[in-house]
Amino acid sequence: MALHDVEKQMAQLRQQIEKYNYEYYVLDKPSISDAEYDELMRRLIELEEQYPQYKTPDSPSQRVGGAPLESFAKVTHRVPMLSLSNAFNEGDLRDFDRRVRQEVGDVRYVCELKIDGLAVSLRYENGYFVQGATRGDGTTGEDITENVKTIRSLPLRLREQVTIEVRGEVYMPRQSFEKLNEQRKRNGEELFANPRNAAAGSLRQLDPKIVASRQLDIFVYGVVHAEELGFNSHSEALRYLDELGFKTNCARQVCETIDDVLSYIERWHAEREKLPYDIDGIVIKVDSFAQQKQLGATAKSPRWAIAYKFPAEEVVT
Numbered sequence: 001m002a003l004h005d006v007e008k009q010m011a012q013l014r015q016q017i018e019k020y021n022y023e024y025y026v027l028d029k030p031s032i033s034d035a036e037y038d039e040l041m042r043r044l045i046e047l048e049e050q051y052p053q054y055k056t057p058d059s060p061s062q063r064v065g066g067a068p069l070e071s072f073a074k075v076t077h078r079v080p081m082l083s084l085s086n087a088f089n090e091g092d093l094r095d096f097d098r099r100v101r102q103e104v105g106d107v108r109y110v111c112e113l114k115i116d117g118l119a120v121s122l123r124y125e126n127g128y129f130v131q132g133a134t135r136g137d138g139t140t141g142e143d144i145t146e147n148v149k150t151i152r153s154l155p156l157r158l159r160e161q162v163t164i165e166v167r168g169e170v171y172m173p174r175q176s177f178e179k180l181n182e183q184r185k186r187n188g189e190e191l192f193a194n195p196r197n198a199a200a201g202s203l204r205q206l207d208p209k210i211v212a213s214r215q216l217d218i219f220v221y222g223v224v225h226a227e228e229l230g231f232n233s234h235s236e237a238l239r240y241l242d243e244l245g246f247k248t249n250c251a252r253q254v255c256e257t258i259d260d261v262l263s264y265i266e267r268w269h270a271e272r273e274k275l276p277y278d279i280d281g282i283v284i285k286v287d288s289f290a291q292q293k294q295l296g297a298t299a300k301s302p303r304w305a306i307a308y309k310f311p312a313e314e315v316v317t
């Protein structure tokens, strides 16, 4: 086969595998069998070994990185990763709503599930994934690029060649958590207390192969400086994330009043056990970027968002 055809065939294989990856890990609707998927991957790896000059960094074969790292490099976040102020009851939420309306008048909120995982920042250049970092202290985090590459729902190449930074939450699905603890129990190892601790312990592994075995997942929930990309609201930015090929959380809802917010909270507090992942509350954000700008932020957290925390569950001993 002429070299040009080899290069073309490898590009086609990468595209096909990433498409099937998206269907399986983002849409949860695979259109081919695992065996067919594995055969495509085997073929790609075979060609990459035979023609290394055509191997590309965004190749799906590069998801499980190389050798373990000695340590994690530090990353300074160009835009600090702020945390959310908390609301613990209806009164706190009504106070938040009152303050917001006093400052910006009529307002629309976006409610989203608060994923019980670890916040990460992901940078893409011309559509290629280039860096993943933990929140750290909000200004300086750790470079966990090789580890987040193992998360199958994280696209290595976006549908548009954009340079963008997005924020999301890495989490361990309950099923992965239970499987991991069963395995640790069999090996006589200490068990993880909950999926969040298991996700944190997994992301801190210096060996990407161990991270890959932990089957982590990620929900992406924000675009840094989205207003500079021409979006007017958070809900528009979330739709853009879907278009780019990210996995976002589909339970989000626009709420016109605080009473709608309270109904959303009640519904998901009741239904959370049915979710295949842990949530520890609800995030409520002012949807309009212009109003977010008017409300601004304190050094620690935005004044246009709040996290309602579910009451701690009584632990049945």
Ligand SMILES: NC(=O)c1cnc(N)c2cc(Br)sc12
Pocket (backbone or CB within 6 Å): 082, 083, 084, 112, 113, 114, 115, 116, 117, 119, 169, 221, 222, 283
């Ligand atoms: N959807 C969201 O914005 C969201 C979901 N889950 C979380 N743990 C967090 C944390 C921050 Br900070 S935002 C956010």
